[in-house]
Amino acid sequence: MLVLDHLAVVAPSLEAGVAHVRDSLGLAMGPGGRHPEMGTHNRLLRLGDDAFLEVIAVDPEAAPPPHRRWFGLDDSEAVRADWAAGRRLRSFVARTDRLDAALARRAPELGAARRVSRGERVWRFGVRPDGALPRDGLLPCLIDWGPAGCPAPAMPESGARLRRLTVTHPDPEAAAALYADLGLAGPFAFAAGPGFALSAEIETPAGPRRLA
Numbered sequence: 001m002l003v004l005d006h007l008a009v010v011a012p013s014l015e016a017g018v019a020h021v022r023d024s025l026g027l028a029m030g031p032g033g034r035h036p037e038m039g040t041h042n043r044l045l046r047l048g049d050d051a052f053l054e055v056i057a058v059d060p061e062a063a064p065p066p067h068r069r070w071f072g073l074d075d076s077e078a079v080r081a082d083w084a085a086g087r088r089l090r091s092f093v094a095r096t097d098r099l100d101a102a103l104a105r106r107a108p109e110l111g112a113a114r115r116v117s118r119g120e121r122v123w124r125f126g127v128r129p130d131g132a133l134p135r136d137g138l139l140p141c142l143i144d145w146g147p148a149g150c151p152a153p154a155m156p157e158s159g160a161r162l163r164r165l166t167v168t169h170p171d172p173e174a175a176a177a178l179y180a181d182l183g184l185a186g187p188f189a190f191a192a193g194p195g196f197a198l199s200a201e202i203e204t205p206a207g208p209r210r211l212a
Contacts, residue, residue, distance in 0.1 A: 002094035002102060004165065004186025005143060005150055007047075007200055007211075009055045010071045010090040012080050017055030018043055020088055024211045025204055029055060030156045033118040039065045040073060042118075046155035047162040047202065053211075054093075068131030070141070075132075089198045089212050091137045092165065094184060099124050099144035106182075110134050110142055121148060138167070138175065138196050140184065159205040166201070168193035 011017030018029045029043035032054070041059040046052050058073050068074050071091060082090060096102045103110045103126050111128035126142040128134065134141065145151070164187050169175040172190035179188060199212040 001183045001185055002096050002140065002142065004051060004140075004162075004184070004188075005093045005095040005145075006052045006054050006152075007089060007162070007165070007198075008071060008091040008093060008141075009053070009088050009211075010073065010079060010082070011055055011057045011088070012076070012083050014041055014043060014055060014057040014059075016083070017057055017088075021045065021053065021055060021211065025160065025202055025209045026206050027158055027160060027204060029053075030158065034059055034062065035116055035118055036062065037065060037114065037116050038069050039063065040069060040071075044151075044155055045160060046152050046158045047160050049153050050150055051162050052150075052152045052155060053160075053162075053200075053202075068127075068129065070125065070127045070131060072131055072133050086212060087197055089200060091133050092140050092198065093143050094140040094186075095143050095145060095150060097144060099126065099142055102126075102142050106134075106139070110139065113144075121151065122146065123148075136196060137198065138169070138178075139182075161203045162200060163187060163203050163208070164189050164201040166191055166199045168195075168197040168199070170194065170196075 032042035039062040042056040111126040166189045
């Protein structure tokens with residue numbers, strides 16, 4: 001089984017991503033860190049005991065890695081175009097304790113496992129050789145946190161909870177069938193639309209808010 005682990009706002013800068021979350025949810029992002037293997041940095045927001053929100057961007061102070069960065073971040077023009085179009089919640093990550101087998105099921109679409117770290121925490125993550133989001137973000141990125149498990153319980157309490165992740169797609173029935181075939185578990189909903197997009201309904205101390 002693949003379990004929804006976290007949502008990813010892919011931003012042209014960390015500051016822009018944090019401001020978008022603040023404007024959308026009325027909440028300040030918590031601390032994050034740097035990923036030296038990927039040349040990126042992030043900020044995090046707890047969405048419960050087993051889920052969180054991540055804002056991720058290229059770290060301007062980091063040396064470029066010898067391979068493509070994750071989340072499509074090397075294609076800065078595409079990141080800026082998606083941002084301008086309002087496609088800011090661009091991806092989600094699903095966790096598994098059988099990462100290699102899960103990646104092999106849809107090889108090479110989901111990529112290969114790489115070792116990644118942030119501070120003292122080390123985990124394995126599926127990354128495509130081209131760094132692109134699997135099927136432009138329709139498919140999740142896959143993660144195995146290892147013995148440490150999901151970091152959400154150790155994050156500062158935000159009072160926010162993920163209620164629903166809506167997948168908009170020209171063929172929502174096909175998208176739902178794809179998720180069922182993957183064995184994805186999470187609060188998913190599916191809606192018809194002219195193109196693929198993600199939006200999250202998040203309960204906050206000020207009431208329900210939407211993040212897209």
